[in-house]
Amino acid sequence: MGSFPANIPELKDFNPLDLEEFRKQAYQTVDFIVDYYKNIESYPVLSQVKPGYIRTQLPESAPNKPEPFETILKDVQNVIIPGMTHWLSPNFFAYFPATVSSAAFLGEMLCTGFNSVGFNWLASPASTELESVVMDWLARLLKLPTSFMFSDTGGGVIHGTTSEAILCTLVASRDRALETICDENIAKLVVYGSDQTHSTLVKACKIAGILPRNVRVIPTSKEDNFALSSTNLRTTIEADVEAGLTPIYLCATVGTTSSNAVDPVGQLADVANGFGVWVHVDAAYAGSACICPEFRHFIDGIERVDSLSLSPHKWLLTYLDCSCLWVKQPILITKVLGCNPEFLKNKPTELNSVVDYKDWQVGYGRRFRALRLWFVFRSYGVANLQSHIRSDVRMAEMFEGFVKSDPRFEIVVPRQFALVCFRLTLSDEYEPELVELFNRDLLDRVNSGGKMYMTHTVIGGTYVLRFAVGSTATKEHHVSTAWNLIKETADMLVGEC
Amino acid sequence: MGSFPANIPELKDFNPLDLEEFRKQAYQTVDFIVDYYKNIESYPVLSQVKPGYIRTQLPESAPNKPEPFETILKDVQNVIIPGMTHWLSPNFFAYFPATVSSAAFLGEMLCTGFNSVGFNWLASPASTELESVVMDWLARLLKLPTSFMFSDTGGGVIHGTTSEAILCTLVASRDRALETICDENIAKLVVYGSDQTHSTLVKACKIAGILPRNVRVIPTSKEDNFALSSTNLRTTIEADVEAGLTPIYLCATVGTTSSNAVDPVGQLADVANGFGVWVHVDAAYAGSACICPEFRHFIDGIERVDSLSLSPHKWLLTYLDCSCLWVKQPILITKVLGCNPEFLKNKPTELNSVVDYKDWQVGYGRRFRALRLWFVFRSYGVANLQSHIRSDVRMAEMFEGFVKSDPRFEIVVPRQFALVCFRLTLSDEYEPELVELFNRDLLDRVNSGGKMYMTHTVIGGTYVLRFAVGSTATKEHHVSTAWNLIKETADMLVGEC
Known part of the structure; x- marks a missing residue:
């Protein structure tokens, strides 16, 4: 990209984006990754290093002068790789695996390459619009009702983690409730899950100011295959109402982390709807299976819930981070998370003709994550x-x-x-x-x-x-x-x- | 969008990670990005498309069969690029630019390639340890007191956005206060910023359950160059205390988004400390300048604050997303955000000998973001x-x-x-x-x-x-x-x- 102007002498030699060097080193890095994938079975799957192993191998401070790319890459091999737990090893059977593919890798390279910051539509129209389209595509694949799609009155967003999806829907349900019972009554709000619900629900409640003692962890049993019983949910909610508390949010899980228990979505929604409780379905892992007709029944009743999250990085080949959230009434989320500082004001937003995803998430900045999903769908097709x-x-x-x-x-x-x-x-x-x-x-x-x-x-x-x-x-x-x-x-x- | 190509194997041969195809297509994508960078000045910097432009060009549903890589890449050129606002254009002078470099691109490729999910130390020791090391490196560069470093009793974490950094420190300050005044009193907690503070503070307050009427937006003036006056802060805090409210958190800004105003960190900390108020410094943009001795004075007094955030993706060449947060007392954050579900229990965590970054952030999953910072520091050196x-x-x-x-x-x-x-x-x-x-x-x-x-x-x-x-x-x-x-x-x- 040419040399730096002569009148800024110190920078004569500094060009952090020399394109021929970029190309050459990016090729080398591709080769490095291919070799890593080829040799991955030769490394211990679970890293065998001891805590503190890296500090002893690295200097105390950042270097003052540049080091050659080859030296750094050698350190990735000799210092980083021994400390990796190899999630992509074929012998990795821990947690839930994180799945990948060539297509997603390429989509992610482009996302990085563009480096667009899509906080609102104007700042990156393609990023926003492609995200809306692929969210509708995936909704169709899952046979979600159109009420979750942009083509109707709902819509979807890609978050980094399920935790963020739960937090954003939780605060939406919280503020909906507080509108009717006065905002000083946050200590009366109650949230429901089972003893198998992911602990991120408790974390989201802590962040959102729901009192820990108002988070109901309803016991499950072996007889129910550790699914949340709708009878127990009803009893618990009724007791809370009786006690003068306000039930606001239920997190049902399709495919719990411990054992893949499936909460009966339809039955739970029937109970919760009777009390005006927001129903969120966390299908982070197992939701992906519902693109197959034979698994779709696990989310039967989904038309009666308020929101659904599913992480394609877990089982749909997309690399991290890609957590999809669909909501029926985006307005309930954007009412809480929406913001319109002067420096971001623009005509498309004012005309209300666009989606500004900053109002659907915790942060403002956001990467062009939709490219990965788009590449995966198109490169492989639904049948694959x-x-x-x-x-x-x-x-x-x-x-x-x-x-x-x-x-x-x-x-x-x-x-x-x-x-x-x-x-x-x-x-x-x-x-x-x-x-x-x-x-x-x-x-x-x-x-x-x-x-x-x-x-x-x-x-x-x-x-x-x-x-x-x-x-x-x-x-x-x-x-x-x-x-x-x-x-x-x-x-x-x-x-x- | 293209017919079913003859060379796509039967379903039974589906291999989403064919390594020679991966290498070839990744090379092609590198070339595509290099061409994009070379031609970037030929595109309108601000996209000129109209809302809804992409939906008319894409099918309603994901394809059932694979499409060739070349077709998809052609669509990136013809469908995506016209809808991009080109953040990397040399003619982009909007918002704050998002800076990049070859080194960060390579680090990001490796991050994607490894696809490690570093929720706790064991799941990816290298990812956790390198993050701790580069956070200490950057702290040293900024001449932060050692109380913000792992080498002492503090430490740092890389979040996706400043918003997350503010939210996590805010809930830490909130729960610290609620411990002494009873957790039903959340409606009494007050948060402070100026009319120039980023609106993400208001958003974080909404998420954390701080009442909107308890968020003080203290006016600034042209005479003070729109910096927050410590006298006004004192008066505001005193009035709240007088009214029986509990001040908990101040967000001071070094380099506001509107005009780069610099709040007087030391003076504000002196006032806030007297009332037990958590002081966070948001130096998202201008913090990077403080690696130069002639700008360092803008964070003078930093030893008297509780936390500091700075986003290298804004001015330190790292691509999105990379927001650094340092805290003096990580325990105050991990007390709220910490969680230890059975399926993640492990010996290093139990021995308390490691950092588990899931307890420092909203979500569980996290990418190996530290690689980018490490590559940038080493490839260029501090002087550059x-x-x-x-x-x-x-x-x-x-x-x-x-x-x-x-x-x-x-x-x-x-x-x-x-x-x-x-x-x-x-x-x-x-x-x-x-x-x-x-x-x-x-x-x-x-x-x-x-x-x-x-x-x-x-x-x-x-x-x-x-x-x-x-x-x-x-x-x-x-x-x-x-x-x-x-x-x-x-x-x-x-x-x-």
């Missing part, structure tokens, strides 16, 4: 995306079969999607505490070996191992190998008794 | 970063000189950094309303021509044009050309009278 979901479910089914074939193990809750919750039960002669210790030990040994990574949870008081299939590179043989490792580790453990 | 800041300031100074040399214009407030606030004054014979109309018209004509983009504000009741130098590619000749265009447009306008 459906088969991708089915393939993961099939592999989980296969793993479930392995577990069932070994009498020392049990499936703790029925598998619904691509997460298998299981544990070593051994025989009746062992105390429950000892069984838990065995399972903890099994998990530690498996993970510290670095060949695979899975995580745990506790459901209904029982310590459970979680095996989540979904890393983009995972194939059947990775699942079999993982099972063999688990089995052999169990053999060893039992043998040591 | 300082020169980069100085060069922008010098170009703004040059523009200021142009304005001063034309008697029809005036500088409305003294320039402090690289933002020039000016307006056409014409002569005394014109009414103020007419002068405003002239300025509005001038802005419209300049922006709708597409050759440059600047924005406006209103300060002290006066409509003002904002010319913000800082786009990475801007050179002196762009500034001169922009001035000539402004002058010629003014000539035309005046001639039409």
Whole structure:
């Protein structure tokens, strides 16, 4: 891009965007990433470094002079990679995997390349409009009612995390309630979830000023497969109303983090609607499966809820961060989060003819995230995306079969999607505490070996191992190998008794 | 949009991460971005599309079958680019520019490539530890006291936006206060800013449940260069205390968005500290300048505040999104935002030996944003970063000189950094309303021509044009050309009278 003007001498040699250097180094970085993906199985899946490992390898302060790109890239290899837990390893079965694809990578490169700051329509019309279009596309794929679409009176937005989606809808429900009961009564507002709801609901309540003692964590049970019972919801709400409190918000979950429990959306909405309670459905993980007809029933009743969130970065190949939120009445959100400082005033906004996404989220600035979703939909097509979901479910089914074939193990809750919750039960002669210790030990040994990574949870008081299939590179043989490792580790453990 | 290509494999072969295809298409995308940067001056800086332009060009639903990469890339050129407002154009002088660099682009590619989800240390040790290290590096560059560093008892985190930084510190201050005055008293809490504070403070208050009537917008004046006066702060706080309210939080700004006013940090902290008020300094834009010794005095007194935020994506070449927040007592934030669901429990966290950044932010998931800052510091070194800041300031100074040399214009407030606030004054014979109309018209004509983009504000009741130098590619000749265009447009306008 030419050299710097001669009359600013110190900068003669400084051009942070030399385009031929940019091209060359970006190619090298692409190659670096390809090599990383090729070699990813050679690294321990769960990083084996000790806390504080990086500080000892880096200087105390930023350098005063430039360092060569090759030196920095070498440090990525030698200093960063050993400290990575490799989420994209095909042997990563922890948490929920974060899925990726070439298409999303390219979309993200362009998003970075444009570096548009789409706080309002004018600042980046394409970014805003493409986001609205892809949100409608995904809504159609999920067979959401049109009331969630821009083509009707609703609409969608891409947030960074489900937490933000929950927080924004929660404050909308809070202020709707406070309008009628006087804004000093925030201490009377009550929020509902189950003991399986993601802890981000509690966090959102804390941020929004809902008193911790007014967040109802309704117990679930093994008989209900840890789904929230609408009867229990009704009883809880009625007791609160009786006590003079004001119920405002329910977070129902389709595919809980612990065990993939599915709350009965329609039944819960029927109860909540009777009390004017905002119903949000958190389908962060399992929502993606609902693009397949055979899974769509899990969100039956969705037409009676107020909002739905789903994170394509979890299961729709988009890389982080991409959390979709649809709402029926965007006005309830923009009334709270809307703002119109003088320096952003502009005609399209004043004519009310556009969406200004800054009014749908916590912050002002926002990246062009929609490109990734658009690239994924177009590059692969719906049929491939459906088969991708089915393939993961099939592999989980296969793993479930392995577990069932070994009498020392049990499936703790029925598998619904691509997460298998299981544990070593051994025989009746062992105390429950000892069984838990065995399972903890099994998990530690498996993970510290670095060949695979899975995580745990506790459901209904029982310590459970979680095996989540979904890393983009995972194939059947990775699942079999993982099972063999688990089995052999169990053999060893039992043998040591 | 293209027929089903013959080379798309059968569904059973669906591989969304074919590495040779990945490499080839990523190279193509790099080339696309280089071409975009090369040609960027040929596009209107402010997009000239009309609301709704994109929906007419795209199908109603996602395609069922894959489309070729080349087709999609062609649509980026023909459908997306016309709808972009080109933030990276050297003729972009609007808002605050968003700065970029090769180094940050490469760091971001790696961040995407790894796709780690660093909610806690264990899930991505390198991501957490590098973030802590670069936050300490930047703190040292800014000569912050060690009380803001991990090497002492404080620490820093990278958020997506300043809004999140303000929200997180606000809820920390809120809950600290509620601990002593009973948590039902949220309606008594008062927050302070000036009429120049970014409107995100009001938004954060709304989210956090602070009553709108308890957010004090203290007036500023032209005599004080629109800085918040510590005398007015004291009077306002004293009146609130007198009225039985509880002051909790002050947002002071170093470099306001409208005019780059600088609130007197030390004086304000002295007042606020006397009332136990949390002092946050929002230095989103101008904080970056404080890496140069000659600007450092603007944050003098910083050792007496509780938190500081600064967005390197605005002026430190990092691409979006990168907003740094330092706090002296992280425990006050993690007490509110901390959470420890069973499925994330792990030994390093239990031993309290690590930072779990999910407890420092709204969401759980987080990207490896520190890579960008690390790449920028190492690739360029501090001396070049300082020169980069100085060069922008010098170009703004040059523009200021142009304005001063034309008697029809005036500088409305003294320039402090690289933002020039000016307006056409014409002569005394014109009414103020007419002068405003002239300025509005001038802005419209300049922006709708597409050759440059600047924005406006209103300060002290006066409509003002904002010319913000800082786009990475801007050179002196762009500034001169922009001035000539402004002058010629003014000539035309005046001639039409």
